[in-house]
Amino acid sequence: MTLLELKNIVLQQGTFRLQVPHLKLRAGRLYALKGQNGSGKSTLLRLLALLQMPQSGEVYFAEQPTFSAGGRFRRLRQQITLVEQSPLLFAGSVEKNLAFGLKLRGFSGREMAERIGEALEIVGLGGFQQRSTRELSGGESRRVALARALCLRPQLLLLDEPTANLDAAQVEALESFLTGLPEQGMTVVIATHDVAQPQRIDGERIELIDGHVSQVRSDTILSGCPAQGPDEPLVAGGAASLRI
Amino acid sequence: MTLLELKNIVLQQGTFRLQVPHLKLRAGRLYALKGQNGSGKSTLLRLLALLQMPQSGEVYFAEQPTFSAGGRFRRLRQQITLVEQSPLLFAGSVEKNLAFGLKLRGFSGREMAERIGEALEIVGLGGFQQRSTRELSGGESRRVALARALCLRPQLLLLDEPTANLDAAQVEALESFLTGLPEQGMTVVIATHDVAQPQRIDGERIELIDGHVSQVRSDTILSGCPAQGPDEPLVAGGAASLRI
């Protein structure tokens, strides 16, 4: 099933122009977004999170247009969560940060506490509930931001360089957790500069070169994994550049 | 020559305690600072940058005590520059950011322009002088912060995960630049989570485990590099844990 589809997107931002003739994200897949500094990864992720509007083109969520059908944004946004490249934590306790999104979704106190505890365990911060966000190390902050997104269990999880400040053990733990998400039906997009990461997480590649998106068949397809058979051409628009 | 020496440092910060029985940084060397998230790398670097005061112990700069000899801080700080883990750029142009430290040191307009241009070239941002810092990508921001420190050519350069958001090409370029600095007499300390980085930059290891510092002979010494003969015991205080 197609979860998100971008068509003929042009997003101008200063002198930078993001162009996405066509991009398709399917439900229950894991995507690795690659590209040099300034190639537009974060911009694309903000677009996918419906935070930034394109000058032209349309984004379809579950085959419904989004930007042109104003007003339904918020409900859509509750199914898409982005962890930004330098995430901001709200002032206060770690618990409050994680509770923010859960409260908006109407969870009860017990459910919240449960989900918060689980999410913190995943990022290796069990017991950090009462810590103030002002007194965390760089890696701990990033992990709190990750947990804050994970506990919402969105349909589409967008991660902008999630492992940039994590230590080796945490990277490994997170990667193994993330690779399990597609099975649960979640779609994950990870922007990364770690050249080996896409392979480790077995992700389909999306490559950005100077604002031009090209979607590349994943290595797993090339190596013939039956679960992800090529039911339609994946490469769409622009010159497809195959890199690892 | 010993550039910086720490003795019997105890720095309490919330529930976290940084302990440095003894640490010696010699002029013209490159150090790699390793440790898990929350082990105290950033805290140690802030201490080395004379930004944070320990509860007890003393830091000697060029064999002179610093904290107990109040007032001379500023002159010392002009010889130590830290690029923080999530660096802050001042509002305004990239050029203004780089000019800030140069102006304080009384450089003329021409010298400034020259140094700014050079530093930006090093981080691959030639021509970015007039760009507003509010309109940079994550990696570009970090590189501006690096350039802002590099253009000051301090005696001691402290880098907190400098390559965390850089693309592969930039990492390589920066590493090769940094390895050249010791020859020019500069001392560099790099905190990193990249397990292969210490080896690539040929740095002596400093390892942090739960706030305990241990200084480890560099691999180059173990592999018998003559330029860095062991003129004195490098491991000081605490249990030395040899890891790569």
Place this chain on the structure above:
Amino acid sequence: MGYLGDSFITAIELILGFDREVQMTVWTSLYTSGCATVIAALLGIPIGLWLGLSRFRGRRLLITLLNTLMALPTVVVGLVLFGLFSRQGPLGPLGLLFTPLAMIAGQTVLATPIIANLVLAAVSGADRRIISTALTLGASHLQAARQLLREIRFGVMAAVIAGFGRVIAEVGVAMMLGGNIRNSTRTMTTAIALETSKGEFAFGLALGLVLLGVALLVNLGLNIVQQR
């Protein structure tokens, strides 16, 4: 001058003596300024948020106008509202003139631009990621704005306190719209003005000290609320 010392003693006497009339004046002051500040906050905070978060043509001009409104003299507000509330004015039939309600209206006009401006300043200084973070966590724009307010609460509190200080200390509106009627619309400030015009400087100053004491209590109270 002798009266500076005298007034201290008088102030203490006034407070300890629980003078009925002084209590009444304190209450009128607190009541009108309190209501006005609350209404002004309910108006000014959304205005400040809106101006701080939206981008449109003419926004800078609007901000400059709002800045200018901070220089609104109390007498001008008094005159304009007097014109509205007077028997011959459009709102005359309501009979609001020389009642606490008229004073509240005037003080609200004074405090709203102050609160709006200072909230705007706080919003402008806030991290831009607060809103987008709240949005990606599933908040509506309104909920995101509320979270922003929570993050900049120190600035918002300062704005409200500044607005409160302005109205509890002001005398022009209270005088013109309230009328300084004994046991009805006499506030601390109009009482001070009256005593001063009588030449009772020590008594006037004593009332001033009582007023500052009351303001201190309010601020201590807000402080405790804020630290909760």
Place this chain on the structure above:
Amino acid sequence: MGYLGDSFITAIELILGFDREVQMTVWTSLYTSGCATVIAALLGIPIGLWLGLSRFRGRRLLITLLNTLMALPTVVVGLVLFGLFSRQGPLGPLGLLFTPLAMIAGQTVLATPIIANLVLAAVSGADRRIISTALTLGASHLQAARQLLREIRFGVMAAVIAGFGRVIAEVGVAMMLGGNIRNSTRTMTTAIALETSKGEFAFGLALGLVLLGVALLVNLGLNIVQQR
């Protein structure tokens, strides 16, 4: 009330007529408020910075006191300074009473806590890394504080504008310490109060509109300076 409309016409006549006396009053208002705002900024900005950046016992109490000083009524300031400047007061021999200098002193007292408080709020809301970044780049603590001010200039500007608005609109201090002497210490606000007490409502309101016009010009000017 007819005077609302009348006053518009009168205001325009006053401005276009270049009435000497009105010009004089405008100038006195601008001069005293301008000087007072500048002095208050020179005092209040460092106080706000210091309170915002340092941590010591009793700091919160000091901040609460400073908050309270925003509720300082103009009449109280007027009375206290009157006591100092009066012939029998300690500063009596200087003969400052009923001169513009006395008004500037009083207005400075009014504006300083406002500016200090709002700068403090801006500092508290600022990114903590600004100071440490400046320090690691070799700045002294003073230079770092200056850089911080530059980063929060929107908030500082709002503070100064709020202070200016407060003093150009205030009438108590100008009245008590200046004395509303024609061609000498008569300001826009004391003139408005005078005209109002004469029953010349339209003329008073017209002067009020002129005052707002002047404040608008000042704010437009500051706006241009700020955007440079």
Place this chain on the structure above:
Amino acid sequence: RLRLATTTSTENSGLLAELLPPFEAANDCRVDVIAVGTGKAIKLGETGDVDVIMVHARGKEDNFVEAGFGVDRRDVMYNDFVLLGPANDPAEVKGGSETAIALAKIAASKSTFVSRGDDSGTHSREKQLWQKADVAPAGDWYLEAGRGMGEVIVMAGERQGYTLSDRGTYIAYQQKTPLKIVVEGDKGLFNPYGVIMVNPVRHSHVKVDLAKKFLDYLTSQQAKALITGFRKGGQQLFYVVD
């Protein structure tokens, strides 16, 4: 430079603007007028912050001189008070000539009366008149406003009540208030203005010569002519003492 503290009525009526320029021209000086309430004007004299005061509150003036704050008190002129009331005259006092009787009727009918309530000269006179009427005014109908004359007239107009005013202020407000004169011409309504020099023995900086000249001027024929000739709304406001 001479500093004169005076009541708002003299300044606001515009009299001083006619009276002062000839003196200023003749003596090459400036008279700074500080227009405040009577109580405050006297206080300014006590503290020595002005050289001359001109007020209307005979009792207080005498105390001021007796206490040694001022010297050389002289009568300058007088004006008169009028009792104002709404056109429908609910207390039915219109046309009376005895103010005290009118006040008693107002109290009896509990018609709104707005008092200055500020210890001003007018307020002192009002209290005397109440005393004469043998009424201790109190209750909902008796509003103690604590404000200036003009404001009180406006307020009484808004509330459709009675009030005591000096004629000058009433004339200035005639166009703006629905109030009419209900009682005037009563002897008890005369209001003399006195001018007093601040005692130079207590305050050495007082400009004795100039102040003396000013007092002489105010009681001179030239000034008397100006005072008598001063008209507002076609009416004479001040009368000189002969």
